Amino acid sequence: MKICHLADTHLGYRNFAKLSDAGINQREADVYAAFKEAIERIVELRPDAVIHAGDLFDSYHPTNRALGVALDGFRALEHAGIPVIVIGGNHSTPRYTSTGHVFEVLARFGSVRAVWQEPERLRISDLAVYAVPHDADAERLEEAIRGAQPDPKAAYNVLALHVGLDGLARVGTGEAGSVSLDAATLEAVGDFDYIALGHLHAREGVRVNACYAGSLERLSFAETAKAKGFYEIDFALDALAPGRVRPHDVTTRPMHDLGLIDGSSEGEPAERIIAAANGLDLDGALVRCRIAAVSQDRWRAMDIAAVRRHFSACLHFELRPEFAGTELRAVGAPEDIGSFIAARLQKGENAEELTTRAQRLLAEADQAIEP
Amino acid sequence: MTPDPATAAARLLADYEERYGVPRTPPIPIDEIARAHLLLWVELADDLRLVPGAPGAAGRLSGLLIPSERTIWVDRHEAERSAGRRRFTTAHEVGHWVLHAQGSAAGDSVFCRPNDLHRTDHLEGEANAFAASLLMPEPLLRPAADASGCNIAHLAQRFDVSAPAMKLRLLRLDLLPPWMRA
Numbered sequence: 312m313k314i315c316h317l318a319d320t321h322l323g324y325r326n327f328a329k330l331s332d333a334g335i336n337q338r339e340a341d342v343y344a345a346f347k348e349a350i351e352r353i354v355e356l357r358p359d360a361v362i363h364a365g366d367l368f369d370s371y372h373p374t375n376r377a378l379g380v381a382l383d384g385f386r387a388l389e390h391a392g393i394p395v396i397v398i399g400g401n402h403s404t405p406r407y408t409s410t411g412h413v414f415e416v417l418a419r420f421g422s423v424r425a426v427w428q429e430p431e432r433l434r435i436s437d438l439a440v441y442a443v444p445h446d447a448d449a450e451r452l453e454e455a456i457r458g459a460q461p462d463p464k465a466a467y468n469v470l471a472l473h474v475g476l477d478g479l480a481r482v483g484t485g486e487a488g489s490v491s492l493d494a495a496t497l498e499a500v501g502d503f504d505y506i507a508l509g510h511l512h513a514r515e516g517v518r519v520n521a522c523y524a525g526s527l528e529r530l531s532f533a534e535t536a537k538a539k540g541f542y543e544i545d546f547a548l549d550a551l552a553p554g555r556v557r558p559h560d561v562t563t564r565p566m567h568d569l570g571l572i573d574g575s576s577e578g579e580p581a582e583r584i585i586a587a588a589n590g591l592d593l594d595g596a597l598v599r600c601r602i603a604a605v606s607q608d609r610w611r612a613m614d615i616a617a618v619r620r621h622f623s624a625c626l627h628f629e630l631r632p633e634f635a636g637t638e639l640r641a642v643g644a645p646e647d648i649g650s651f652i653a654a655r656l657q658k659g660e661n662a663e664e665l666t667t668r669a670q671r672l673l674a675e676a677d678q679a680i681e682p
Numbered sequence: 683m684t685p686d687p688a689t690a691a692a693r694l695l696a697d698y699e700e701r702y703g704v705p706r707t708p709p710i711p712i713d714e715i716a717r718a719h720l721l722l723w724v725e726l727a728d729d730l731r732l733v734p735g736a737p738g739a740a741g742r743l744s745g746l747l748i749p750s751e752r753t754i755w756v757d758r759h760e761a762e763r764s765a766g767r768r769r770f771t772t773a774h775e776v777g778h779w780v781l782h783a784q785g786s787a788a789g790d791s792v793f794c795r796p797n798d799l800h801r802t803d804h805l806e807g808e809a810n811a812f813a814a815s816l817l818m819p820e821p822l823l824r825p826a827a828d829a830s831g832c833n834i835a836h837l838a839q840r841f842d843v844s845a846p847a848m849k850l851r852l853l854r855l856d857l858l859p860p861w862m863r864a
Contacts, residue, residue: 478835478845494835501831516862519831542861556861571742603742 312437312467315353315559317541318364318509319526320346321402323377325369326530327597327627335376337626338528341564342369343380345527348561349541350384354391356543356559360435361393364509364524365400365445365473370664372405373413382420389421394435399427399444400473400509401489406447406663426471430455432462439465441503445473445510449490456492457499467546470500473509476517489670497521505544505556514540514558522556529566531671532599539563564626565596574605575635581614584630585621594624601631610634648673684781687808691815694719694780708826709842710817712773716754722779723751724772726758735792745771747793749783766844770813777812778805817843818851827857834862 324342331340353361368377388395399414404427414425424433426442433440439462446452452474461468475491489510497518500506506521513536514525524541526534540560548555569587574580584600591598602610610632622628649666656662698719699706716722727733730743733755744767746755754775761768778793782805793805818841830836838848852858 476835478838494833494839497833498830498836515864516859517835518833519859519862521831521833522861536864538864551859553860555859558861558864573742 312546313356313358314360314362314438314469314505314507314544314546315356315358315541316362316364316505316507316522316524316544317349317353317527318473318507318524319366319400319512320349320363321366321369321526321528321530322346322381323369323373324528324530329626338564339376342528343376345539345561345563346380346384349527349559350387352559352561353393353541354387357391358393358543360438360440361388361395362440362469362471362507363395363397364471364507365398366402366509367397367400368403368413370667371403371410371413373403378413378416381417385417385420385423389423394422394424396424396426396433396435396440396442396471398442398471398473398509399425401445401447402667403427404445404447430459434462434465437466438469439467440469440471442471443473445490447490449492452490453492453496456496459500459503461502461504467505468503469505469507470503471507471509475510479511479517504546504550512536514538514542516556519551527561528563529597532566532568532597534566535568565592565594567591567593567596567598569598569600571601571603574602574609574632579613580605580609581618584618588622593622596625597627598622598625599629599631601633603633604635605632606635684808687777687781687812688815688820690780691777691812692819694776695816695819706819706822708818708822708840709769710819712769712776712817715816716772716776720776720779721752722776723753725753725755726761727755728758730755730757730794737792737794743794745775745794747775747778747783749779749793754779764844766838766842766847769817770843770847773813773816774809776816777809781805781808781812814847814851814854817841818848820855823851823855824857827852832858832862 321342324339325336326338329337331337333340367381385395397417399412403413405412412427414427417423417425427444430441430443433442441459443455443459446455456472459470475489476494477491478494497506504520508521508523511523512526512530512534514523516522522542525536525539527539529539538560540558543557543559545555569584572580572583572587580602587600588598618630619628648669652665652669653662698715701719713724716724730736730746733746735748736746744757744760754772756768756771775793782793826837826840832852834849835845838845841848853863
């Protein structure tokens with residue numbers, strides 16, 4: 312029995328004002344390409360099931376294109392005879408039930424078992440999957456997780472969750488409806504053979520039997536992981552055997568954070584910025600560089616044009632000065648950001664979209680200055 | 683010759699426990715060890731580069747030890763953001779005190795902690811290894827890791843260190859399966 316675990320595909324994600332040759336947002340196209348590559352790889356691997364641990368879409372009202380890409384992927388899996396279980400994440404869950412859930416569409420689609428309302432136990436042959444969808448109420452979600460029990464009649468038991476864990480990296484948290492629980496919660500469900508986690512964007516194991524699959528593309532500069540992809544879990548192997556949980560990489564656009572260049576010391580900051588990118592593949596890359604403690608005089612005297620010329624092959628290059636005397640502080644994601652935005656909303660603007668974007672940026676800023 | 687960091691940390695912990703009769707359970711009381719046992723001052727500062735005696739050309743610092751004043755300085759912003767980070771920085775500077783400053787010819791030098799947990803250059807690497815051994819003693823960590831299935835965030839909470847510091851310690855003790863090592 313083998314399964315593949317992926318999560319946080321965020322289909323429909325857009326960023327930076329750059330268009331692909333096909334005329335769509337380039338980062339949106341990158342996310343689709345990573346998803347398609349993952350599906351093709353999974354079809355080759357022929358697992359007995361695929362578990363998607365939430366945030367299939369970047370928004371609860373995905374575009375037609377995002378929906379089409381998801382359905383194309385699921386159709387490819389269906390043709391290969393691979394059943395799919397997908398749970399709702401915070402991005403794909405609307406705040407109001409009256410909005411309706413996009414998973415209602417998926418649930419009508421062949422072999423996709425979509426779980427978005429309440430926890431469900433699903434069976435696929437010898438495998439029992441206890442699927443717990445996102446719930447914005449942290450207490451209710453924790454209660455649902457603690458109540459999860461392996462099915463004694465099944466040969467293998469998997470728990471699928473979409474939640475953050477306190478103390479881990481913040482990428483993925485600080486977003487709309489995001490929930491983070493005490494890591495001790497996992498101890499209550501330690502008897503499951505595998506816990507398929509979604510929400511945090513780094514692909515990493517957080518317990519011997521619990522892993523975040525992470526996102527398939529880097530969605531912010533806070534995501535510094537070298538590789539992105541999904542996991543294949545082979546239950547025939549011993550719980551601690553090498554190969555029991557095997558990562559598979561997908562192709563991503565190069566993203567480089569050049570780190571913090573000290574702008575206070577002697578020498579030309581522009582030269583240090585260019586030197587920091589030495590040896591990096593800049594063609595089509597996303598690059599960020601922060602300059603710390605630089606005086607406004609030195610910033611004005613800097614040859615920024617030369618820096619931009621050096622990074623002209625990048626899809627996106629951003630230079631962020633932090634001027635001397637103005638220190639960054641952790642900002643977090645204020646709980647009342649929604650009401651802050653709602654009070655300043657202009658005609659035609661979508662409060663929920665703006666809130667999600669603001670919370671993501673705040674989380675990214677917080678992560679960027681987290682040591 | 684500098685003593686082995688892990689052995690020195692274990693000895694310091696044993697000395698502390700013998701003197702104060704405190705049972706060895708996590709989290710290790712690093713502030714008590716620094717203040718009461720080693721008679722070091724632990725202070726916070728907004729910018730360690732401005733502390734009298736700090737090296738002028740230093741980049742961003744997390745901690746600073748000025749042995750002649752028996753004082754450890756810790757970056758206030760980091761300390762306020764993360765207790766685990768603050769504790770590791772204090773333990774790192776205690777490491778410099780025990781390994782490099784106390785009773786040595788280098789006792790007049792100033793020791794800094796750059797903002798990097800993974801520093802492996804000689805003195806910084808030794809201080810990091812000392813801090814990891816002191817805050818996450820192997821005899822306590824091994825059974826705890828075994829009992830919790832290497833639940834990194836949970837262990838980090840119990841030992842009151844950051845999750846990256848805990849992961850690195852588990853990695854160095856070879857306690858993680860391959861899929862947790864990335």
